[in-house]
Each structure stands twice: as C-alpha cells, then as structure tokens.
Amino acid sequence: MDALETLLRGLPQAVASGLVYGSIYALIAQGYYVTFSTTQTLNFAQGDFLMVGGMLAFTTFGVLLLVGAPLALALIVALAVIPLILALMGTLVERVAVRPLRRAFSLGWILSTVGVAVVLRNTVEVVWGREPKPVPSVFGENAVRVDAGLFQFGVLPQEVFILVASLATMAVVLVFLKRSLLGKAMAAVALNSSAAGLMGINVRAMVVLAYIISSVLAGVAGLLVVPVLHAYSFMGVLPGLKAFAVAIIGGLGNPFGILIAGLLLGVVEFIVAIFNASLRDAVTFFLLIVILAWRPLGLFEKPSKEKV
Numbered sequence: 371m372d373a374l375e376t377l378l379r380g381l382p383q384a385v386a387s388g389l390v391y392g393s394i395y396a397l398i399a400q401g402y403y404v405t406f407s408t409t410q411t412l413n414f415a416q417g418d419f420l421m422v423g424g425m426l427a428f429t430t431f432g433v434l435l436l437v438g439a440p441l442a443l444a445l446i447v448a449l450a451v452i453p454l455i456l457a458l459m460g461t462l463v464e465r466v467a468v469r470p471l472r473r474a475f476s477l478g479w480i481l482s483t484v485g486v487a488v489v490l491r492n493t494v495e496v497v498w499g500r501e502p503k504p505v506p507s508v509f510g511e512n513a514v515r516v517d518a519g520l521f522q523f524g525v526l527p528q529e530v531f532i533l534v535a536s537l538a539t540m541a542v543v544l545v546f547l548k549r550s551l552l553g554k555a556m557a558a559v560a561l562n563s564s565a566a567g568l569m570g571i572n573v574r575a576m577v578v579l580a581y582i583i584s585s586v587l588a589g590v591a592g593l594l595v596v597p598v599l600h601a602y603s604f605m606g607v608l609p610g611l612k613a614f615a616v617a618i619i620g621g622l623g624n625p626f627g628i629l630i631a632g633l634l635l636g637v638v639e640f641i642v643a644i645f646n647a648s649l650r651d652a653v654t655f656f657l658l659i660v661i662l663a664w665r666p667l668g669l670f671e672k673p674s675k676e677k678v
Contacts, residue, residue: 383523386523389636392639393632393636395635396629397587397591398610399628400540402613403622404580407560408560408580409468409580411479412483417607419606420605420610421592421601422456422459423591428601435506441508442508445508449590455589459585460586464577468581502600503601505596505601509527512527535594540625552576555576556580558571615635619635620669620671621667621668621669627668630670
C-alpha cells in the first residue's frame with residue numbers, strides 16, 4: 371500500500387514533467403528521422419547541436435541583457451539568430467563529415483559525426499569554460515502549482531513553453547515535409563534518389579536541406595531547454611542519446627511514432643524516478659533493449675514490402 375500511495379501521489383508530477391522532457395526528446399529525434407529518411411544517415415552530433423543552441427542562447431541573452439534589452443527581445447533575437455547558425459553548421463557537417471565518407475566507405479560517417487560531437491564539446495569548453503551557466507527564463511522562475519487532493523503537481527512557466535513550442539515546431543516541420551514542394555522533393559529523394567534526379571530534383575540540395583532541418587531542430591531544442599538545464603558542454607549528451615533511443619523505439623521512418631515514443635518515454639522515466647531517481651536514465655536504454663528484442667524495427671514501424 372505504501373508503494374501504491376507513493377505512486378499515486380507522484381504520478382501527476384511524473385506525467386507533467388515527463389511530457390515536458392519527452393517533447394524535447396521527440397523534437398531532437400525528429401532530426402534523426404529527417405536525415406535518415408532522406409539520406410539513410412544519422413548525425414550522431416545531434417545532442418551536441420542542442421548544446422550549441424544552449425550556449426548561443428546564453429551568449430545572446432548575456433549580451434542583450436548587458437545593454438539593457440528586455441528578456442522578451444533577447445528571446446526573439448535568439449529565435450532568429452540561433453536557427454541560422456545551426457543551419458550553417460548542419461550544412462558544414464553534411465559537406466565535410468558525411469558526404470565524402472558516404473562515397474569512400476558506407477559507415478564512415480558514423481565515426482565522423484561522433485568526431486564532430488567531440489570537437490564541439492572541446493571547443494565549447496575552451497570558449498565558455500566547463501561550469502554550468504544559468505540562462506534566465508522570459509516567463510519567470512515561479513512554479514505554477516495545482517493542488518487537488520492526491521492530484522498535486524507543479525510546473526515552471528518555461529516548462530509549459532517547452533512543451534507547447536516543441537509540439538508546435540514538430541507540427542510545422544511535419545506539415546512542411548508532407549505538404550510543401552520541397553518536402554515532397556525530399557520524400558522523392560528518400561524513395562529513389564536516382565529517379566528523383568532524373569525528374570529534375572536537385573538531390574544534393576535535398577540532402578543538405580535534411581541536415582539543415584535536423585540541426586535547426588536540435589538548436590531550437592537547446593534554446594528551449596537551457597533555462598531549465600543550464601548551459602554547459604555536456605548538456606546535450608544524455609538528451610541526444612535518449613532522442614536516438616526514441617527514434618529507434620518509435621521507428622526511424624515514422625515521425626508520429628517518434629512523437630508518441632518521446633512523450634511516453636519521458637513519462638516512464640519520471641514514474642521510475644518516483645521510486646529511485648538513479649534509475650531514471652537507465653530505464654531508457656533498458657526499454658530500448660527489450661523493445662528491439664521484441665520489435666526490431668520499433669513499435670510503430672512496419673516492414674517495407676518490395677514488389678517483385
């Protein structure tokens with residue numbers, strides 16, 4: 371009964387916090403989906419692109435607050451500048467770390483993108499140092515509390531913003547991919563790059579665009595979460611790994627499955643943390659092993675059927 375009562379008391383908070391962090395995992399994981407579905411490659415520096423977004427947010431906020439600009443203006447400037455910088459970084463990663471090695475030997479891009487992650491972390495430590503750096507939230511630091519008997523939980527306004535902005539960003543990206551001409555061109559490249567090239571689609575440009583979208587998603591995730599996690603060189607390691615797990619569990623080719631898997635994983639993590647916070651990170655990879663043993667393609671991915 372004690373364990374059940376503990377679960378019931380902690381469940382509302384676990385769901386609230388889990389949805390917030392799960393939305394971040396899903397947002398980063400959508401980047402894995404975009405690059406994999408278009409190019410059959412993944413950027414294993416994705417979590418560190420989140421870190422770069424967080425560090426750029428720290429710098430942007432610091433500079434603008436130093437000259438007396440309001441927090442709201444700092445957020446607007448960060449939302450305008452950070453995606454541009456991350457888009458450039460995504461282009462460079464595809465051009466330097468992925469494209470040449472895809473030609474040379476099929477899996478070389480795995481090690482090269484891991485190398486990019488290490489370079490980014492070391493560079494950030496040299497430029498910004500190792501100490502976590504706080505970034506103020508535009509929405510303040512006072513938690514909103516709900517108290518109705520056993521149904522008790524608290525969330526920061528920034529956490530509400532994270533959830534709403536993450537879901538909205540994913541919706542915009544999915545609409546772009548499914549409805550726009552560029553999105554349809556990317557889908558054509560994913561289906562058959564040779565045929566897409568014969569139809570006049572610039573295959574190389576679509577591959578670069580996939581990496582740009584993936585990098586921007588990670589950068590936006592960093593901007594959203596940095597007031598909660600603080601900015602430091604290793605802030606993207608666990609979110610990046612968990613997002614990869616979410617992409618695998620949800621199905622690398624299924625963006626809606628990735629969204630559901632991300633939200634569910636976030637909730638499960640915090641439910642486990644009710645009883646033992648030390649197991650919160652371990653449960654992600656335990657579930658990954660169990661689910662892949664049961665469904666190797668993920669929960670929501672269906673085997674492709676080839677026509678003979």
